[in-house]
Amino acid sequence: MNESIPCTCERCQMRCRVSPGGDPDAKMLRLSKQPKGLCVNCAVHDFLRNTYPCNMLLDESGPTSLLHPSAREQFAEIMRVENADAKPDEINWNLIVENWELPFARQVKRSGMNPYVPGQDRPLGKELDAIEKKKPRAKRRSITPRPKEGVEMKRARNLKATMATKPRQTMIAGTIDEPPADVREAADDYVTSKRNVAKCREKMNNSLADLISKMKAADVWEMLIDNGEKKLILTEKDQIKIKARKEDKKADAA
Numbered sequence: 688m689n690e691s692i693p694c695t696c697e698r699c700q701m702r703c704r705v706s707p708g709g710d711p712d713a714k715m716l717r718l719s720k721q722p723k724g725l726c727v728n729c730a731v732h733d734f735l736r737n738t739y740p741c742n743m744l745l746d747e748s749g750p751t752s753l754l755h756p757s758a759r760e761q762f763a764e765i766m767r768v769e770n771a772d773a774k775p776d777e778i779n780w781n782l783i784v785e786n787w788e789l790p791f792a793r794q795v796k797r798s799g800m801n802p803y804v805p806g807q808d809r810p811l812g813k814e815l816d817a818i819e820k821k822k823p824r825a826k827r828r829s830i831t832p833r834p835k836e837g838v839e840m841k842r843a844r845n846l847k848a849t850m851a852t853k854p855r856q857t858m859i860a861g862t863i864d865e866p867p868a869d870v871r872e873a874a875d876d877y878v879t880s881k882r883n884v885a886k887c888r889e890k891m892n893n894s895l896a897d898l899i900s901k902m903k904a905a906d907v908w909e910m911l912i913d914n915g916e917k918k919l920i921l922t923e924k925d926q927i928k929i930k931a932r933k934e935d936k937k938a939d940a941a
């Protein structure tokens with residue numbers, strides 16, 4: 688057995704050990720050869736925050752969604768495919784959620800593979816909701832008639848009984864679960880629309896960054912818009928503020 692060197696996680700200070708002998712082909716959660724880096728829990732969080740669309744979805748739903756057993760099962764499958772050095776049993780999901788707000792030394796990088804930076808970008812759900820609300824409501828209610836009083840409860844009881852007797856789904860080794868085509872299509876549509884919004888935001892952020900740099904270069908800190916009805920103000924933190932005021936009615940009358 689290799690001698691192990693004790694050390695601490697650079698983020699949560701958990702005590703770790705360095706054991707040489709990690710798989711060079713591991714694509715995620717690779718064992719460190721040096722006595723520095725992240726513990727397995729922080730490394731899992733680091734992977735999630737750098738992986739799109741996981742990072743965006745977690746920003747929307749919050750980290751507690753990770754405590755759901757299906758999330759763990761999915762993550763274990765990713766670890767298997769990516770040949771991770773860590774084992775799913777080593778991960779303490781409760782601790783990951785508990786330490787969620789601890790800072791990381793490195794920032795998440797925006798790239799072609801990852802258009803989303805948690806904390807910097809806003810979750811997209813709100814924007815999508817706004818788009819959804821603008822669409823006229825489909826006549827959903829007329830397709831499925833609502834059950835009469837009492838019927839619903841009986842049906843719920845029956846469903847519960849069916850679920851209790853139904854055996855748990857098991858996977859045949861060497862196969863991959865395929866979702867039904869319509870579910871797959873709906874999921875793809877969802878991701879595509881999110882990506883499109885992310886692209887728009889990236890474009891908008893780039894334009895803002897450009898505007899900020901040009902305003903700074905020209906030593907301009909305030910711009911008047913619409914006859915001075917609105918003001919665009921560059922704050923010290925480089926966050927653009929827009930102040931609007933109602934036009935002076937007396938001045939109009941004069």
Ligand SMILES: [Zn+2]
Nearest residue numbers: 696699726729
């Ligand atoms: Zn840690």
